[in-house]
Amino acid sequence: MSTHASPDVVVHPDAEVLAAATAARLLTRLVDLQSHRAPLHVVLTGGTVGIATLRAVAASPARDAVDWSQVHLWWGDERFLPDGDPERNETQAREALLDALGEALPAQNVHPVPPLSDDVPDVDAAARAYRAELGAHAPDGLRAPVPDVLLLGVGPDGHVASLFPGKQTVHEQRDLVVAEHDSPKPPPERVSLTFPVIRSAREVWLVAAGAEKAPSVARALAGDDVTGTPAAGAQGTERTLWLVDVAAAQDLPAADAAAPASPHPVETAPGSADLAELWARVDDYTRVVVAEPDEAAAVAAAAAQAGLPDIAVSPHQGRLLELLARAVDARRVLEIGTLGGYSTWWLAQAVPSDGSVVTLELSEAHAAVARASLDAAGVGDRVDVRVGPALESLDALVRDGAGPFDLVFVDADKQQLAAYTDRAVALSRPGTLVVVDNVVRRGAVVEADHPDERVQGVRTFVEQLARDPRVDATLLQTVGSKGYDGFALLRVR
Structure with a gap:
């Protein structure tokens, strides 16, 4: 029997609503989890919707309901660039959310991928350092913390984190962190978590907006091989949640897409979209x-x-x-x-x-x-x-x-x-x-x-x-x- 959850799909009207709804969902989930477990580990993603989600978290009054001192933040991947470079996911996340949280989020709870520096001169060194950072915070008997929520963007080619179609890294089963030297999208050097970490997460949330993402979303949910569509391999042990807008869902069979969330999201089990629409009507x-x-x-x-x-x-x-x-x-x-x-x-x-x-x-x-x-x-x-x-x-x-x-x-x-x-x-x-x-x-x-x-x-x-x-x-x-x-x-x- 599979140890991973079958995917749920929630469709929102557009990218703006998607980001706001994802932020609200994340805050609610963190408050819910903190009622019975601490600390929590959350893996962030970059990209347009990922950063818009963090801005929506920062703007929400509900953000103060989370005890940020008991939340550790990680990144699924990072561009290997100097500290403060505007293209780094960490830089964008700090501007969108982390700076706004201030002292509520202890500095030691933020775990960025090491940037290019004299101490970390190449991408392989950055990958080794991030692997060591994961190990330093791992529970006894494990090599890394178990992410409570792991957010992933999905590329038009179906990549997640910096695991790209056709690359050997999508088949990595031993290393928790890999260095990518020749990314098909700039910059070429990146550091990425691998599927052993992604698939250990309790909940994996994949976020996609825009018609250019529709083919990869459809392939992933149809169970395509990870070699061609890495997003197909991103699954959580307790829940796998696809959060998409109408444009990104346009190639899905009716049975796979939840009713568009307008004005309220209607979350349904796979296969029940037609009934859910009828119930709402x-x-x-x-x-x-x-x-x-x-x-x-x-x-x-x-x-x-x-x-x-x-x-x-x-x-x-x-x-x-x-x-x-x-x-x-x-x-x-x-x-x-x-x-x-x-x-x-x-x-x-x-x-x-x-x-x-x-x-x-x-x-x-x-x-x-x-x-x-x-x-x-x-x-x-x-x-x-x-x-x-x-x-x-x-x-x-x-x-x-x-x-x-x-x-x-x-x-x-x-x-x-x-x-x-x-x-x-x-x-x-x-x-x-x-x-x-x-x-x-x-x-x-x-x-x-x-x-x-x-x-x-x-x-x-x-x-x-x-x-x-x-x-x-x-x-x-x-x-x-x-x-x-x-x-x-x-x-x-």
């Missing part, structure tokens, strides 16, 4: 029933403007939360996972004016966006946004006897879903409803050996739920503009 058609209020739309727009990831509930799901809250005459609501406050708004306007919603958020940057939006929508006076790790906040609520709540909505990281739900029930009364979102994971929940920790977190939750005598429960699969997933509904006995 049905949501659009039935919005006449939901009739998203202007206030809710304004909260969503503020979150998008702040660069927050587009992972909030849909209007249809928000309306469901409102109706459930009204059905149990909820006066006190608990939400785990605020993000930009979109679902919070639906819950807040469902409780009476003297009711309250306590919502828990890990990121102070996200919480600030939510508070401002909810105040502007006129419901801020009944919302208490609490910042910090959700489990700590929940334990504090239990200690303080803060319950009971009439309705609880759980929409946070899935790794601790079982613990969150346990605390939610402890803060409830007989008859309280608990809604737990995103518990199907596009069907991955059925895979007992799935490598994604979020999937395993949901499986632990389901197994705990099945034997919990405190609740009656059901779990429903859902489809819509947010793709294929599902939610659990619990009623406390």
Whole structure:
């Protein structure tokens, strides 16, 4: 059985949206990972979209939610040029992001490929030095750190990093770093990570924009040999994610391309693009029933403007939360996972004016966006946004006897879903409803050996739920503009 993940494809309208969405996705993933692992290792890429992504990270208020002191940055490849040369990926990355992070990112956490200098006179010496740097930060028993996210641009010829078609370096299985003396694109001398490092990464994200990339994207996803299309060999052990714009996806079969992300990305499993488009069209058609209020739309727009990831509930799901809250005459609501406050708004306007919603958020940057939006929508006076790790906040609520709540909505990281739900029930009364979102994971929940920790977190939750005598429960699969997933509904006995 393969130890690498089959690719997912997400299509965005154009290169600008692609860069912004990739930045938001990266920030969200780092915050998610830091809830249970540190330090993190991220491999950066250069190129137009790669550097635009770093600029979008720098511009996002959510960047401060990441603990950069626990992030190490590496590069997939580098042009062998003097320090500060504007063509170096490192130089461009410093101007786009690293300088903006300042002291938040310790200098010792940045690992550039050594530039041309008196101490490093040739590209082979640079490759040896970078290989040694990887080894110095490798866990016991390994030769290099395991990248948590490894970003790669894709060239029109299908190259990734500086592994070019027809070059022997694409077949390298021993060395972690190679020197390229005769690159087909200038400058000729480069240093590159090899497939042993790339394919060790937990997640590999390949980013491509423009019609000139379309043939290589299609060849890579069709499984072309790495000799002709090196990008075909770039795979992560837990996830392989292709992030492309419409132009770069134009040669893909319909079954391989996710629906264009306009205005919201619709991420689907390979082969389900036609269904995903249909689900989104049905949501659009039935919005006449939901009739998203202007206030809710304004909260969503503020979150998008702040660069927050587009992972909030849909209007249809928000309306469901409102109706459930009204059905149990909820006066006190608990939400785990605020993000930009979109679902919070639906819950807040469902409780009476003297009711309250306590919502828990890990990121102070996200919480600030939510508070401002909810105040502007006129419901801020009944919302208490609490910042910090959700489990700590929940334990504090239990200690303080803060319950009971009439309705609880759980929409946070899935790794601790079982613990969150346990605390939610402890803060409830007989008859309280608990809604737990995103518990199907596009069907991955059925895979007992799935490598994604979020999937395993949901499986632990389901197994705990099945034997919990405190609740009656059901779990429903859902489809819509947010793709294929599902939610659990619990009623406390």
